[in-house]
Amino acid sequence: MNTISIPLLIVIPLGTAFLIPLIARKKRFIADILGSAATLALLVLSILLFRYQGVYSIGGWEPPIGISWVQDGFSNLMLVIVSLISFCATLFSVQYMERYTSKHKYYSLFLLMVTGMNGVILTGDMFNLFVFLEIAAVASYALVAFGGEHEELEASFKYLVLGSVGSSFILLGIALLYGMTGYLNMAAIANNLPDSNTMLLMLATVFFIVGFGIKAALVPFHAWLPDAHPSAPAPISAMLSGVLIKALGIYALTRILFNVIGVSKLYGGVLITLGTLSMVIGVFLAVGQWDFKRLLAYHSISQMGYVVLGLGIGGYILASDGNIHAGTLAILGGLFHLTNHSVFKSLLFLCSGSIEYSTGTRELKEMGGLGTRMPVTRATCTIASLSIAGVPPFNGFWSKLLIVIAAIQGGYHWLAVITILVSFVTLISFLKVLRYTFLGELPEFLKQIKESPKSMLAPLIILAILCMGMGLLLIPGIKEVILDPASAVLIKGAQYAQDALVLH
Amino acid sequence: MKGMSLIVKTVTRWVKVFIFLFGVYLIITGHLSPGGGFSGGVIIACSYILLTLAFGKEFTLNRFGTGIAKVLDSSSALIFLIVGLLGFGSGGVFFANYLQKRFPGEELSLLGSGNILISNIAIGIKVASSLFLVFIILSVLRLVTGTDGIKRIVQDEEEE
Numbered sequence: 257m258n259t260i261s262i263p264l265l266i267v268i269p270l271g272t273a274f275l276i277p278l279i280a281r282k283k284r285f286i287a288d289i290l291g292s293a294a295t296l297a298l299l300v301l302s303i304l305l306f307r308y309q310g311v312y313s314i315g316g317w318e319p320p321i322g323i324s325w326v327q328d329g330f331s332n333l334m335l336v337i338v339s340l341i342s343f344c345a346t347l348f349s350v351q352y353m354e355r356y357t358s359k360h361k362y363y364s365l366f367l368l369m370v371t372g373m374n375g376v377i378l379t380g381d382m383f384n385l386f387v388f389l390e391i392a393a394v395a396s397y398a399l400v401a402f403g404g405e406h407e408e409l410e411a412s413f414k415y416l417v418l419g420s421v422g423s424s425f426i427l428l429g430i431a432l433l434y435g436m437t438g439y440l441n442m443a444a445i446a447n448n449l450p451d452s453n454t455m456l457l458m459l460a461t462v463f464f465i466v467g468f469g470i471k472a473a474l475v476p477f478h479a480w481l482p483d484a485h486p487s488a489p490a491p492i493s494a495m496l497s498g499v500l501i502k503a504l505g506i507y508a509l510t511r512i513l514f515n516v517i518g519v520s521k522l523y524g525g526v527l528i529t530l531g532t533l534s535m536v537i538g539v540f541l542a543v544g545q546w547d548f549k550r551l552l553a554y555h556s557i558s559q560m561g562y563v564v565l566g567l568g569i570g571g572y573i574l575a576s577d578g579n580i581h582a583g584t585l586a587i588l589g590g591l592f593h594l595t596n597h598s599v600f601k602s603l604l605f606l607c608s609g610s611i612e613y614s615t616g617t618r619e620l621k622e623m624g625g626l627g628t629r630m631p632v633t634r635a636t637c638t639i640a641s642l643s644i645a646g647v648p649p650f651n652g653f654w655s656k657l658l659i660v661i662a663a664i665q666g667g668y669h670w671l672a673v674i675t676i677l678v679s680f681v682t683l684i685s686f687l688k689v690l691r692y693t694f695l696g697e698l699p700e701f702l703k704q705i706k707e708s709p710k711s712m713l714a715p716l717i718i719l720a721i722l723c724m725g726m727g728l729l730l731i732p733g734i735k736e737v738i739l740d741p742a743s744a745v746l747i748k749g750a751q752y753a754q755d756a757l758v759l760h
Numbered sequence: 761m762k763g764m765s766l767i768v769k770t771v772t773r774w775v776k777v778f779i780f781l782f783g784v785y786l787i788i789t790g791h792l793s794p795g796g797g798f799s800g801g802v803i804i805a806c807s808y809i810l811l812t813l814a815f816g817k818e819f820t821l822n823r824f825g826t827g828i829a830k831v832l833d834s835s836s837a838l839i840f841l842i843v844g845l846l847g848f849g850s851g852g853v854f855f856a857n858y859l860q861k862r863f864p865g866e867e868l869s870l871l872g873s874g875n876i877l878i879s880n881i882a883i884g885i886k887v888a889s890s891l892f893l894v895f896i897i898l899s900v901l902r903l904v905t906g907t908d909g910i911k912r913i914v915q916d917e918e919e920e
Contacts, residue, residue: 263854267845274837277830315847315855 261305262312262325265335265374268297273367280360288350291363295346298370299339306332309741311380319380320444326380328755329741330591334377334507337595340722341498341602342370344715345491348606351711352490352613362402362489369395369495373503382430382440389426389504393419393471396500400488411480411487418480422470429463432456433516443752446516453520464512465526472505474564475534478557482541485556486549486618490609493549497556498602502594506560510567515745515752519571527568532674535561539678543685548608548618548693551685552601555644558678559597565671566590566659567746573666574747582665588743589658595739596651596726600643603719607637610708610716611693620689625698630707634694636720641690643723645683651726658730762816772814779807787884791873797880801887808892817899826896829889836885843875843882 272294280287305327312325346366353359372392379385397419401412434440436456437448450457466477473481481501485493513519513527538558545551567590573583610633611626612618627634643650646657656679663672707713729738745752763769783803790796812820847856859874871877904914 260852263844263848267841267854271838271841274834274841277834278838313853315857316853 260312261301262310262327262378263314264301265298265305265378266371268294268301269367269371269374273364273371276360276364276367280363284354284359287360287363291346291367292343292350294367295339295343295370298374299336299343302332302335302339306336306738308332320439320441323384324380324441325378326442327378328745328752329743330507330511330745331377333591333595333738333742334503335374337598338370338373338377338499338503341495341598342366344602344606344719345494345498347715348494348609348712349489349491351709352609356402356489362399365395365399365402366492366495368392369399369500373499376503376508380442382433382442382445384440385508386423386427386430389471389508390423392500392504393423396492396496399492400484400496402489402492403487408487411483415480415484418470418477422467422477425463425467425470429460429467432460432463436460442511442516443754446518446752449517457517461513461517461523464509464517465523465530468505468509468512469530472501472509472560472564473534473557474505474530474560475537475557476530478534478538481557482550482553485553485605486547490549490605490612493552493609494602494605497553497605498598501556501560502563502598506563506567506594510746514571514749518749519575521572521575524568524570524572524575527564527571528668528671529568531561531563531565531568532671533561534558535565535678536674539681539685543681543688546620548611548620548689549605550618551620551689552604552608555682555685556597556601558682559593559601559644561678562656562659562675563590563594563597565675566593566662569659569662569666569668569671570746574749578667579665582662584743584747585658586662586666587746588739589655589662591742591746592658592729592739593652593655595729596643596655596723599719599722599726600640600650600652603636603640603716603723604644606712606716606719607633607640610712611637613708613712614705615702620692622699623693623702624696625694626702626705627694629698629702629705630694632707632713632716636716637694638690639720639723641686645686646679647683649724649727651723654727654730762818764814768814772810776807776811779810780804783807783884783888787880788870788877790880791876792868792870797883798887800880801884802891804884804888805891805895808888809895812895812899817896821896821900826893829893829896832885832889833893836882836889840879840882840886843879847875 272290276287276290280290309328311319312327313319314323314325317323349362349366353362356362369392372388372390372395375388376385376392379388397412397416400415401408430440433445436450437445439445439448470477485496488496513523534557538554538561542551542554542558545554566586570583570587570590573579573586608618611623611630614630615623615626617623639650643652646653656675660672660675663669663675729735783800785800786795786803787797787800790800808820808824844855847858848854850856850858857874857876861872861874863869863872902914
């Protein structure tokens with residue numbers, strides 16, 4: 257188990273995605289077994305590979321000419337997150353997707369999306385990144401439209417158009433970098449970029465920020481997300497909000513900004529601005545929503561703002577040679593919040609799916625009093641709501657605390673205040689959710705409902721336990737193993753280039 | 761009369777084989793000249809699309825159906841993956857080119873590229889069947905406004 261097995265992270269989901277339509281078209285249970293087995297294998301593999309770092313040259317062609325896959329602390333962390341959430345989502349799908357036709361197509365598209373995300377995370381080559389990004393994006397367009405109704409098709413079309421605009425910007429940025437350096441390998445580009453910050457390089461960076469900003473749904477570019485995420489089936493919403501916007505948006509953007517182009521004060525400032533805007537606007541748009549999943553989607557925008565704010569503060573401080581301790585803490589906080597958000601937001605979307613499965617509605621005003629009928633969903637949903645609002649024992653609190661402390665140490669007192677205020681508004685909006693779903697009178701037409709089946713409750717319980725326990729990741733000894741390697745990759749910045757060319 | 765006019769039908773009957781063969785040529789000489797799996801696959805798909813346009817979609821659906829195209833679509837992708845995995849097994853690296861590449865006295869021969877030829881053929885079949893399926897799906901599905909005023913996608917014929 258070392259770098260030799262990196263290709264398996266791509267081969268397993270890709271092979272299963274094409275095997276399922278061949279042998280499981282008529283028998284649904286084979287598709288269930290194959291899909292769950294593939295994601296379970298990915299989870300085990302990504303945990304086993306966690307300690308290793310290295311570079312894999314495909315076909316034996318050495319970088320900078322050949323395509324290389326780079327495994328370092330940051331990509332290891334992202335791989336575990338993707339595998340964990342996709343395993344929980346497939347477990348949930350077994351029962352939930354029974355209501356839809358063509359289950360084999362669903363699993364096939366799902367695994368293609370996982371392939372694309374794993375590829376984006378692993379690759380050390382610019383054009384390879386674009387290809388995997390498109391695989392994941394195209395699969396997600398199809399999955400958003402999976403219900404086939406008018407509303408889903410409209411949301412999917414909007415997502416398709418805006419996503420393609422984002423991809424075009426990314427492709428233009430890659431073309432500009434290729435024209436400037438003559439390489440597509442990320443490490444080689446980083447080594448050969450012109451020293452001075454030329455206009456062309458800035459233009460490429462702006463293209464990357466816009467393109468990946470659309471993929472990550474940061475605020476000026478967020479229009480597609482509140483339509484696309486609620487329209488998809490619940491496990492897909494959990495995947496889209498939980499990992500897709502992070503792997504395709506935040507991960508790729510930070511990898512290119514920090515490790516390839518090199519973060520400067522200007523780009524750090526841009527990230528801080530985008531993060532603050534997303535945080536504030538996202539949460540205020542969320543408060544007024546009455547559709548459960550649409551409310552969660554707006555909160556995804558807001559929480560992505562926290563992550564980008566943390567990374568931006570860290571980048572700005574590092575670029576301006578300020579308090580290095582505060583910069584490290586900010587990046588650590590951003591990455592930890594990214595990890596936490598993927599757990600509690602996918603838990604919330606799965607909870608909304610469980611409620612929708614039993615009651616058939618997503619409107620908060622039509623629900624009420626479900627707490628007595630659905631005790632497990634109520635408990636897990638409460639834990640997730642308290643996590644996202646940043647209430648102390650749960651994981652969301654610790655990462656927000658790190659970001660606030662880093663903002664104060666770095667001298668951004670106003671940003672710290674805004675962060676705390678947004679957290680309060682988040683709490684208010686989730687108290688509204690809990691009040692209208694689980695408390696109050698049970699409406700007449702919901703008297704007959706039962707708790708969701710056990711196979712749907714298992715992933716809820718797994719994720720809820722993680723929500724309670726992930727604060728432990730900050731304990732010295734555990735932190736050095738799991739979180740520090742990831743933030744070290746971003747702090748080292750241009751050092752990545754040396755590592756990625758030497759490690760193989 | 762289904763399909764287009766007699767002139768179009770007659771010309772199509774003559775031309776379809778040449779278009780198909782040109783696609784095959786592009787695929788199997790992809791490592792020697794411009795072309796390759798993708799462009800050749802597109803041209804093969806075009807020959808079937810031309811048949812569908814000239815003779816009507818019932819003609820193509822009754823003769824070929826979508827079943828074979830679906831099987832080819834998935835299995836060719838698997839073949840491509842297996843080519844990569846075999847490199848993993850014999851060369852030690854994913855997608856290693858392990859077949860014999862140099863034949864004495866025959867530079868630039870048809871078999872002189874190792875597994876690139878096999879990969880090109882797999883890609884060609886994949887692209888041809890996928891594009892054909894996309895075209896068929898687009899021609900079979902329609903957007904219909906139901907009695908309740910909600911638009912739905914419906915299928916002309918059952919596909920399975």
